[in-house]
């Protein structure tokens with residue numbers, strides 16, 4: 001890229017090489033290798049420092065095929081959950097991808113001219129983007145995938161977590177993920193520890209909280225991970241970590257957000273486009289679905305792509321209203337230390353219903369089944385929570401994700 005006008009106009013410019021942007025670039029490459037695509041990422045690596053996980057059942061066959069080039073870990077023997085009242089083993093195949101493997105595969109698969117890491121977008125318009133330093137990228141279609149923006153158009157709470165990658169001194173003997181261990185002290189939140197056995201001597205242990213504020217107390221979480229590992233006899237050396245503060249959207253006004261965020265003629269994808277599971281914050285299946293949609297419609301103009309992805313975000317918003325309601329109940333109806341009861345009861349339901357919940361594809365019958373029976377929280381508090389308002393997602397300390 002140069003400061004001059006010599007830079008040829010790309011077919012599609014994707015701004016932000018995170019999960020959404022990277023997958024869109026890959027889907028476009030597979031759909032038509034002759035398209036000229038530019039992917040601009042501020043960091044040195046695509047995907048940042050994350051580990052993304054999902055259930056195999058979250059993806060369509062096309063989605064599974066799109067993830068084919070990535071080295072990922074799969075646990076076909078299923079996963080465990082633990083609550084004070086019960087434990088359960090479920091058969092669904094769980095999968096996980098590290099951002100290092102995401103970056104490596106994209107660098108193998110995408111054209112060399114596509115990837116521009118270490119470049120920060122300063123301004124965006126329908127014809128392209130201006131980078132810090134003044135370089136200009138021109139494109140027929142511009143897709144902004146630069147991650148979530150806090151907005152007071154939404155209300156909700158927070159999912160805060162710290163994960164530690166540990167090399168154990170001896171084989172740890174854990175043979176499948178523990179997706180939720182809520183038998184831990186709750187500390188004024190819905191807290192659970194999440195464990196992935198990445199290899200015979202490697203574990204990823206993540207301490208997660210659904211809490212009212214975006215505060216991440218690194219020292220406290222680190223000590224709690226120490227204690228959890230010590231209790232289970234997992235001694236070893238930390239070889240990596242990640243932290244996250246993610247919004248859990250329980251309500252809001254998507255149309256207002258779109259109006260306020262819209263740059264005419266520029267499409268928004270990923271968390272920036274609010275295309276996510278509001279309760280679990282698992283967005284990989286959504287990012288895959290969006291990438292396939294963009295690739296199918298790769299010949300659209302920027303204006304048409306912007307309209308297509310706004311309409312897609314609206315459909316996702318409508319489809320996920322049930323999960324925002326459950327989030328409202330989680331934060332508002334249960335005392336913080338008793339929030340776990342909602343998931344404890346949920347995890348007694350049928351495996352198919354649980355799979356559809358994570359895929360955000362709950363049927364009408366699933367929704368009814370989730371809400372009927374002995375309520376895990378007092379009905380009066382649940383009704384008050386549904387009638388009340390959660391705080392807007394900007395009024396607090398802000399969110400952060402890093403490694």
Ligand SMILES: Cc1cc2nc3c(=O)[nH]c(=O)nc-3n(C[C@H](O)[C@H](O)[C@H](O)COP(=O)(O)OP(=O)(O)OC[C@H]3O[C@@H](n4cnc5c(N)ncnc54)[C@H](O)[C@@H]3O)c2cc1C
Nearest residue numbers: 016018019020042052053121146147270271282283284401
């Ligand atoms: C630590 C962590 C773990 C998660 N785990 C899971 C999980 O297990 N499963 C799951 O489905 N979801 C998970 N999520 C949630 C969700 O998948 C991620 O937030 C996801 O990465 C969102 O994708 P995205 O592409 O929209 O945003 P991001 O992946 O955040 O990508 C946005 C990219 O844009 C870049 N960028 C921002 N500003 C600029 C700029 N001005 N110029 C150039 N580049 C810019 C950023 O550097 C970043 O790489 C996790 C999130 C975090 C933070």
